[in-house]
Amino acid sequence: KREKRTKNEIGMHSIRGGTIVGEHEIIFAGRDEIITLSHSARSKEVFAVGAVNASVFMTGKEAGMYDMAELVK
Template structure:
């Protein structure tokens, strides 16, 4: 479940998709994504990863990964309360790229 401000255009967010992809990759690509169950009147499939986007107010960004099993739930949450954290990351990326040849780089490389 991901939540962002009401002006965000993409839904689900790139971060939500990256989280889902990482989980699916770790599970050997056995799952498929479901974005809307409003018209589905049946039990969810065991190979389903539900992805939900909420847009409202001025929410900077929240991502919840929910592992719901029998008799227990594990939740991982990231909540940005300010856009400053993203600005800091952008500055780190700019410093990393300074003097580098043109190419494709990842944030993983930036943060090493």
């Protein structure tokens, strides 16, 4: 199902293919200007390390929503 997004919604697009391990780009496009943030991973190892760190962080914590601010205290 495809619906037109409202003015307050942010559009999102995903591309997967080939041997790309992880390329992520966020684009903030306004009138006559664009701000781009990007991240490129060359190995799945960085994602595994992040998963292990998240598991260690969550040990003993109650179920719920956590964010990066709590992780980097």
